[in-house]
Amino acid sequence: MLEQPAADAAVDAAEWWRGAVIYQVYPRSFADTNGDGVGDLNGVTAHLEHIASLGVDAVWLSPFFTSPMKDFGYDVADYCDVDPIFGDLSAFEALIEKAHRLGLRIIIDLVFSHTSEEHPWFRDSRQSRTGEHADWYVWADARPDGSPPSNWQSVFGGPAWTWDARRGQYYMHNFLPEQPQLNVHNPVVQEALLDVARFWLDRGVDGFRFDAINFSMHDPKLTDNPPLPAGGKRTRPFDFQDKIHNQSQPQIADFLKRIRALTDSYGGRFSVAEVGGDHAEREMQAFTADDDRLNSAYGFLYLYAPALRREMLQQAAATWDGRPGQGWPSWTFSNHDAPRAISRWAEDRDLHAVAEMAMLLLMCLRGNVFVYYGEELGLPQGEVPFDRLVDPEAIANWPQTLGRDGARTPMPWAASAPFAGFSTVEPWLPVDPRHAALAVDAQEVDPRSMLHTTRRLIATRKAHAALSRGALKMLDAPEGVVAFERSLDGEALLCVFNLGHAEVDWTAPSGWRVVESVNVEAGSAGTLAPLAGLVLTGEPG
Known part of the structure; x- marks a missing residue:
């Protein structure tokens, strides 16, 4: 070698x-x-x-x-x-x-x-508008009516703003109020x-x-x-x-x-x-x-x-x-x-x-x-x-x-x-x-x-570079079936999966042989069982 x-x-x-x-x-x-x-x-x-x-x-x-x-x-x-x-x-x-x-x-x-709100950066940031970490988080004044500065909502529910009396401002949090937003700008x-x-x-x-x-x-x-x-x-x-x-x-x-x-x-x-x-x-x-x-x-x-x-x-x-x-x-x-x-x-x-x-x-x-x-x-x-x-x-x-x-x-x-x-x-x-x-x-x-x-x-996967690093090309397949080709440096693999609930008529192309399979019954040539998966090797299309 x-x-x-x-x-x-x-x-x-x-x-x-x-x-x-x-x-x-x-x-x-x-x-x-x-x-x-x-x-x-x-x-x-x-x-x-x-x-x-x-x-x-x-x-x-x-x-x-x-x-x-x-x-x-x-x-x-x-x-x-x-x-x-x-x-x-x-x-x-x-x-x-x-x-x-x-x-x-x-x-x-x-x-x-x-x-976290317990991070020393935020503990300092919330103390005043002029400290070392004052601009390390996203702070904003209230609107004239006291409401949050924007309509932004948090992932975990409710506004993405929480009022902090120490600074007299809102701080932003895309997640929990205990997770203040860093000012990564x-x-x-x-x-x-x-x-x-x-x-x-x-x-x-x-x-x-x-x-x-x-x-x-x-x-x-x-x-x-x-x-x-x-x-x-x-x-x-x-x-x-x-x-x-x-x-x-x-x-x-x-x-x-x-x-x-x-x-x-x-x-x-x-x-x-x-x-x-x-x-x-x-x-x-x-x-x-x-x-x-x-x-x-x-x-x-x-x-x-x-x-x-x-x-x-x-x-x-x-x-x-x-x-x-x-x-x-x-x-x-x-x-x-x-x-x-x-x-x-x-x-x-x-x-x-x-x-x-x-x-x-x-x-x-x-x-x-x-x-x-x-x-x-x-x-x-x-x-x-x-x-x-x-x-x-x-x-x-x-x-x-x-x-x-x-x-x-x-x-x-x-x-x-x-x-x-x-x-x-x-x-x-x-x-x-x-x-x-x-x-x-x-x-x-x-x-x-x-x-x-x-x-x-x-x-x-590790035995076939075509699977780990190769190109992927989608192929036509019967309803409920997904088929694609992976290829690299002359190696081609055909990947076929029946995602559906019913058996599907399907025959491997001539010259292709199975190198991996799941949920495939012996003697099932010509059909693809529900949840069957096959990887075959052959010539690139």
């Missing part, structure tokens, strides 16, 4: 993330090692072998920073320390050292659009945030996911948002507005260029923008364009979809077609903010079959793909009774939305252990009894389990 040229190898090392499989850990729910019912960094470290066994490239850790936990860590009180509930900096250093030893890279979540704030990124880069992290980064800048004129046209489900005042002035400002891209320059200076680092909302596709493109902004953007196309439809994949293929200057997408079906995909997409079908089909489909997508903890086990959305809800969004909107708690329930490690081996005491969220039966130890001994299937499907 010819050795890879040194220059090509360097490019591959720098772009390890292109087409990577990344595993998301929600630390509160992964493993509790100190008996307080909450997961911690030592718990993640203790189970890194499990993550490595999946064959993934990296681990994304949701926030573990010092926080009053009003929004479970997305309200940061100290960007450069670990909250005691999760451990300390030495625990993080041990985690990253072991992860690197196992060949896993570590990506952490940075929240640069807002902080301020270059001094940008420098402070870049220093935060530098702090973690110096400790060996391999990349960042930038939470809600499209919320990081506002229209300084405080222009009212226009209403959205009628239609669609509306559970919050936020849903009635076209959010074009409280977020999504064009100046965000210039700040992202500064972030990219910093991460590139460390070599081989990865940056991905979380971008949701009504204009997500446009902003994802803007935040990743021209190879001088972030490496990738994390899309919501599949995250809240109540059903899996071919039109969604067609939309992704058309939007992310690889044209010159275009960035690189990242996709996920489940995360800590959305109900688990197999529960959304089951439509009364077998959950195991849905989980297998969804995992193979994810591994066939063009872009980076994120696997949420428990997806490798086929966990459905956890059942959380109202009296155990802790998510402020779920409580405020109950019972109109499922909320986020059901996607954050504890990871089941041992089927017969108390609390499924997550903790020795009652966890912060209850363990769904259905999850205990799907625990890691039970699936390890079952060769037909979802766990073993996940390992196989990830290995299939």
